Amino acid sequence: xxxxxxxxxxxxxxxxxxxxxxxFCGCSTAFxxxxxxxxxxxxxxxxGSLPVLNKQVLEYAVAVGLASNCDxxxxxxxxRKNYFYPDNPQNYQISQLYLPICRNGHVDxxxxxxxxxxxxxxxxMEEDAGKLIHDEYDDCSYVDYNRSGVPLIEIVSEPDMxxxxxxxxxxxxxxxxxxxxxxxxxxxxxxxxxxxVNLSVRPLGQEEFGTRTEMKNLNSFKAIRRAxxxxxxxxxxxxxxxxxxxxxxxxxxxxxGESYAMRSKEDAQDYRYFPDPDLxxxxxxxxxxxxxxxxxxxxxxxxxxxxxxxYKLPEYDTDIITGSKKMADIFEETVKCGADPKKVSNxxxxxTMRILKEKELDPQDITFKSESLAKLIALxxxxxxxxxxxxxxxEVMFFEDIDPEEYVKEKGLLTVNDEGALRTxxxxxxxxxxxxxxxxKGGKEKALGFLVGQTMKAMQGKADPASVNxxxxxxxx
Amino acid sequence: xxxxxxxxxxxxxxxxxxxxxxxxxxxAAKRDMGSMLDYIDKLGELDTDGIxxxxxxxxxxxxxxxxxxxxxxxRENILKNAPGExxxxxxxxxxxx
Numbered sequence: 001x002x003x004x005x006x007x008x009x010x011x012x013x014x015x016x017x018x019x020x021x022x023x024f025c026g027c028s029t030a031f032x033x034x035x036x037x038x039x040x041x042x043x044x045x046x047x048g049s050l051p052v053l054n055k056q057v058l059e060y061a062v063a064v065g066l067a068s069n070c071d072x073x074x075x076x077x078x079x080r081k082n083y084f085y086p087d088n089p090q091n092y093q094i095s096q097l098y099l100p101i102c103r104n105g106h107v108d109x110x111x112x113x114x115x116x117x118x119x120x121x122x123x124x125m126e127e128d129a130g131k132l133i134h135d136e137y138d139d140c141s142y143v144d145y146n147r148s149g150v151p152l153i154e155i156v157s158e159p160d161m162x163x164x165x166x167x168x169x170x171x172x173x174x175x176x177x178x179x180x181x182x183x184x185x186x187x188x189x190x191x192x193x194x195x196x197v198n199l200s201v202r203p204l205g206q207e208e209f210g211t212r213t214e215m216k217n218l219n220s221f222k223a224i225r226r227a228x229x230x231x232x233x234x235x236x237x238x239x240x241x242x243x244x245x246x247x248x249x250x251x252x253x254x255x256x257g258e259s260y261a262m263r264s265k266e267d268a269q270d271y272r273y274f275p276d277p278d279l280x281x282x283x284x285x286x287x288x289x290x291x292x293x294x295x296x297x298x299x300x301x302x303x304x305x306x307x308x309x310x311y312k313l314p315e316y317d318t319d320i321i322t323g324s325k326k327m328a329d330i331f332e333e334t335v336k337c338g339a340d341p342k343k344v345s346n347x348x349x350x351x352t353m354r355i356l357k358e359k360e361l362d363p364q365d366i367t368f369k370s371e372s373l374a375k376l377i378a379l380x381x382x383x384x385x386x387x388x389x390x391x392x393x394x395e396v397m398f399f400e401d402i403d404p405e406e407y408v409k410e411k412g413l414l415t416v417n418d419e420g421a422l423r424t425x426x427x428x429x430x431x432x433x434x435x436x437x438x439x440x441k442g443g444k445e446k447a448l449g450f451l452v453g454q455t456m457k458a459m460q461g462k463a464d465p466a467s468v469n470x471x472x473x474x475x476x477x
Numbered sequence: 478x479x480x481x482x483x484x485x486x487x488x489x490x491x492x493x494x495x496x497x498x499x500x501x502x503x504x505a506a507k508r509d510m511g512s513m514l515d516y517i518d519k520l521g522e523l524d525t526d527g528i529x530x531x532x533x534x535x536x537x538x539x540x541x542x543x544x545x546x547x548x549x550x551x552r553e554n555i556l557k558n559a560p561g562e563x564x565x566x567x568x569x570x571x572x573x574x
Contacts (some may be wrong), residue, residue, distance in 0.1 A: 019544050026547030035565040037550040044555055056544035077532055084495055086569040132572060141573075145555075269495060275532030283538045388500035 024051030045089030065102030337374030
């Protein structure tokens with residue numbers, strides 16, 4: 001970034017809540033159904049239909065608010081945000097303007113530049129819109145209302161962030177809080193977490209904010225980083241050339257690596273909010289709040305500390321494992337089955353992360369049973385299988401529901417623990433490789449490795465390399 | 478009439494409401510809106526200091542439902558309300574951002 005300027009960023013983050021039903025009707029929120037099969041008169045905006053609030057939405061919203069240090073608005077209401085667009089069948093979105101459910105919170109983040117607190121202006125509840133599909137050839141658009149009425153919370157931060165690193169740390173923090181609460185899976189790629197970036201630049205030392213733009217369509221951390229860098233540069237260029245930044249909404253095109261102004265809808269942004277007369281006010285009691293507080297899970301920071309204290313894991317391990325609630329759950333369940341914590345951690349950080357990365361999967365997509373991982377580790381502990389075989393079995397286990405104990409028996413992968421057989425094979429290898437034996441005896445340590453390899457090969461991989469090593473050394477001494 | 482609605486205002490309201498009015502309709506709408514605002518002004522004569530704005534006439538709160546799926550697939554009936562239909566979707570005039 002050119003010297004002399006500071007980037008100022010605030011975020012609006014939409015999170016799709018993990019409820020079974022929509023916010024105001026009993027339609028399913030399941031993803032991927034045939035178009036319009038999860039719809040009813042309420043979520044298609046039919047006249048005369050009446051919305052009724054899903055209590056779970058309120059509970060999730062309050063839980064997120066409490067976990068992000070917000071004040072809970074004890075008396076809150078829903079408002080109508082009026083605009084015409086075919087994905088919004090009522091011609092208004094039910095949202096909260098005047099009395100949002102949570103206000104004045106903050107979360108603490110940490111980047112290379114140290115710790116800081118990012119303030120949360122408010123969190124409000126609202127409904128999602130349907131999905132518009134455009135046909136290139138027809139002069140029509142098509143609407144699927146399955147998503148219409150899916151509950152969202154919008155988390156609005158104060159303009160407290162100054163870099164892409166801080167933005168990503170903030171989003172990660174929110175994501176961890178929400179995932180641990182079970183309030184959403186927060187997948188950026190699939191749109192269950194969406195971030196709009198409000199960004200302006202100002203000369204260093206200037207108090208007053210510059211003119212900001214709002215950037216939409218950011219569906220990965222990488223896209224967010226690139227968009228922030230691109231927009232910062234664009235605004236500085238405008239200012240340097242003596243012109244003025246225009247306040248507008250821009251759409252980020254990640255393939256092109258640039259943004260363009262979205263054609264402003266013909267009307268100005270005039271949403272004419274007013275209280276929704278179909279929904280009665282919500283009054284939140286002390287009991288409601290204490291119930292939610294009581295159900296609060298162990299959050300990431302607490303978990304990390306406990307893993308260090310209780311399981312003696314290195315901090316590095318705890319950081320990776322707790323980076324996903326799912327991974328932490330697997331870790332704890334596997335340890336509960338009797339596996340050594342560090343060995344479980346190694347499987348999660350090593351093989352699991354490798355496969356996830358290779359297949360571009362999210363930890364939440366993991367399907368193998370913790371019990372199976374525990375069994376696999378036990379097989380290795382008992383030296384029933386060696387490390388190479390264990391890795392192979394793990395890879396199979398990752399994609400197929402197999403019982404590792406059964407599997408290694410069926411496939412004949414068990415290590416041969418018959419010392420007599422092993423000794424016979426080792427002796428045979430020694431006899432067949434006089435040159436290597438001579439090399440080893442002549443001081444070439446490497447030759448021993450070759451002999452171990454030959455023995456493993458003769459045993460079809462089903463031997464414990466450490467035992468082979470020991471027997472070889474003994475016979476060659 | 479105390480409230481005079483300007484041409485710009487009626488034009489703007491027309492855009493927000495997605496209505497195209499001819500000249501005669503515009504004049505009539507200006508008159509109607511003016512008299513409505515006159516009536517609202519009457520309410521403004523009351524002293525409402527310290528009174529919370531009311532959004533509901535009934536003293537009811539906390540009406541909610543449990544998070545249980547109660548609706549099944551009723552697409553066939555729902556689509557009967559669509560202006561047009563294709564592949565199970567509502568067909569609408571081409572709309573782009």
